[in-house]
Amino acid sequence: MIASALVIGGGIAGMSAALVLSGQGVAVDLIDADPEWRTYGAGISVTGTSLRALDDLGLLDEVRRRGHVASGFKGRSPDGGILFEAPLVPDAAPINCSGGIMRSELHEILSAKVKVSPVAVRLGTTVGSLDDTGDGVDVAFSDGSRGRFDLVIGADGIYSQTRSHLFPDAPAPVFTGQGCWRAVAPRPEGMTGTEMFFGGPVKLGFNPVSPTHMYLFALEHVPDNPRYAQEDMVGRLKDLLAGFGSYVAEVRDGLGDRSLVNYRPLEWQLLADPWYKGRVVLVGDAAHATTPHMASGAGMAIEDALVLGRELAGHDSIDAALASFMAHRFERARIVVENSVRIGTIEMTGGDQVEANRMLGGTLAALQKPY
16 A cells, blocks of 8 residues: 655664565665664563564564573562462463563564665664655655655654654653663573562562573662662662562672663653554654553554554555554553553552552453454
8 A cells, every 4th residue: 555664763663663564565764863773771571462473573483592481470579488479381372471582682683684674774864854745755864865755654762753743742751750770680590480579679570581691670769760870870779689588689799880780760651542643653652652560562562563564554545544553552552551650650659569460460461362
């Protein structure tokens, strides 16, 4: 139905959209503002929702090889005692598994596939202007070049400039009151899946990302939204891990310059329906940025790309395709964003953890339904 598309943003959502549409025979240009096409951060958790989407994109085998995918889960008390355990199930379907992978590895898996595809990648390039003429979109780029496309896809993140262009009155991202610490550490012997510590001063979790390493995440209540200098981050994270038992003390003592310690304040944003205007549509964090409580951000971004491609191929007009895209995506994104934020609020206010666990389980169960 469309012959050409521009994808703005070379992250998970943008690369996924480029691969899907290119695979359907669309001539795709992908631009990214970073001339080095870098990614930042430590590890990323992936639930069954994300693993299914990665499988549908044709990347699950590579994620298994370079990350960690398995069933099983352990809940621990702050001293390290096991509170509950979901056993490892051999050969479980992707939707019934979870896992972890380094962000850099996932970026490399996606970008390597883009590089060998027909997608035309242009780095260090941004959009100067978009002019939707009704039968196409004229685009002026920062390097002085111009192009015309049947469809433009804004996948430029939580602070999307494409969103600001389309919907200048859209609400800005909202700080939740929590900050997330992440780091990488050697994987303890016997760790087969995700483990979380409940009842401590911070919400603490560990997820394998390879046969030898894991990444940790710690959620801290920081209502004053502080910022930390890079040289202070290791010490601050060590302070937060003090008092936890089991292998946490060894992890804490081993934190250093090679641990990729990073911190970011948690923000969310949910754009009202529709996420498109004319021939320009938003996907991923540009439309529905969530917190990590559901570990579903990557999966939702990839699902956006898969559904967008499906609906464009199945309708005779772009407007009908984008309307159908919204019918499939808005409510699904809404429950992820709103329930993730609600769980964070429960954690910060000392609310009912049973309610939080029930909300998490119910949301993940709902996401198992076809997208």
